[in-house]
Amino acid sequence: MRFRLTEDQRALRDGMRELLARRFGPEALRAAVGRPGLDRELWRELGAAGLFALRLPEVEGGVGLGLPEAVLVFEEAGRALVPGPLVATHLAAGTVPGAATGEAVVTAVGGGGLVEWLAEADVVVGEAGDVREARGLREAVEVRSVDPLTPLHRMPGGGPAARPDDLFVLLTAAEQLGTAVRACEAAVQHARTREQFGRPVGAFQAVKHLCAELLVRVEVARAAVYAAAVTADPVDIAAARLLADEAAVRGARDCLQVHGGMGFTWEADVHLCLKRAWVRAERGGSVTESEELLAGELLIEAA
Template identity: 50%
Template sequence: MHFQVTDDQHQLRRALGELLTDRGPDHPASWRELEDVGLFSLRVPEQAGGLGLGLPEAVLAFEEAGRAVLPGPLVGTELAAAVLGVGGRAEVVRVPARGSVLVPDLPTLDHVLLLHPDDSLAVLPAAGLDATPVPAVDPDRPLWRLEGVLPLGEHSPGARRVAAEGALLTAALQAGLAARTVAEAVAYARTREQFGQPIGAFQAVQHLCADMLARAELARVAVYAAAVAGDEAEIAGAKLLADEAAVHGARDCLQVHGGMGFTWEARVHRLLKRAWAWQQAVADRDRCLDVLAGRL
């Protein structure tokens, strides 16, 4: 196995990163632009109009999407195209053991990839679903609650791939988000002054930023390794580490910003809200721990 990122992979990540970061947080790349650069067709075979790349390349791309905190049904759309051969916007949603099924961005979707607890999969047309809007923590991910009896899913190799690769791509989003929290905290610590010097000169702030970086780097390499290995237990472990790095990093980033972090102008609180949302997506903490316990 080769864990070193190749030159071509570096160029892919750099090109996508430049597209997403140059636009700024208030003017993110449009869905059409994401389609044009091939974010959702990276793993589609060349004969079907895609780029024919692999899971490691998709992970690198989604890491950049997470760094830019892109909204929209990113993971489900990629999985629908690459694994199921289904076009259009899609969201992959896990049916919880208890509680309601919540679908983000439902009015914009063409399909809902419904994962049952046993990893069976049902592909549902979004237009025919009975749903009610409900309050959402993340204002960029509005939620709808599905009503009525949900159809049973089917067991297939594709369903198993959707479950595992969906968790991995979400972990890649979280790894990118964790890196974003480090960058935001360090940039603010360099410019915000207290007692006549930047707050980054104080050890308490330095320790916060150092811990954020350590968690983010650990999550990143775990996600990369899981992308190469493709093992379900490795993916579950990577998702746990990436969730911790993103959520804990966003909280520490808020602490570095102080009261300013809770204002709409700073937007730092939105990093935490997105980290919470992605933490619950596809495979939450309990699901990942169950996978690891089963392997042990």
């Protein structure tokens, strides 16, 4: 199957990229790192842009688009490293008042009982799909998050959550893809401009190989994520999740290598990509579940 974006899909993707570049560019990202709390004004702007109501029917006040379009805008959100429980709020747009417009912030219980942005959320969707007010979850315990832009709490027990909704996993994979794209772009830009021994570091073979591997992982993950958005098949979504997680985590690691020593400093943005990718990889539950689902399907086909 050959899959190409339509003109409307490209316009949607480009429009979201322009909005995020204007509203949440590098300076805003850095400011968010040093500022506690969720930017509610930005959240409402994303709601006004249709991010949360994208798949709601027009008769219900939504945009009336489909899963492929949602994947495109969440890829852009991942590329911009927009903080907040975007996926949970999007999925709750049809059931939680105010979620579609960005007036309400909705979070969800993820892998290992982890809950993102609990202190800032209005509503929490539980493992069984039950909806509760966030302020009522006094039993949740705050835990230290590796990502400065993703505060975390853990529900009592901390055991594995119920198998996450497939759409939750796919949209998270789209965010991972966007972060992998950002890491790839950052690595290539640094390789072109940073000079060592009178030459751009990108002229050296080892750096060329790292950049090439970054691009390959991005494009393979993109093909898997886009295909899963078309089929909505659980096996395709599992494959997309595995490839997107790898592209985001390994991509950020390789981007650090391309940057050398400066890549490990707090002043560089590369570490933010890696830390966000780590946290998102835990959001969808154990990676083993996705691996077993995919392996089971492959065994059936081989039989």
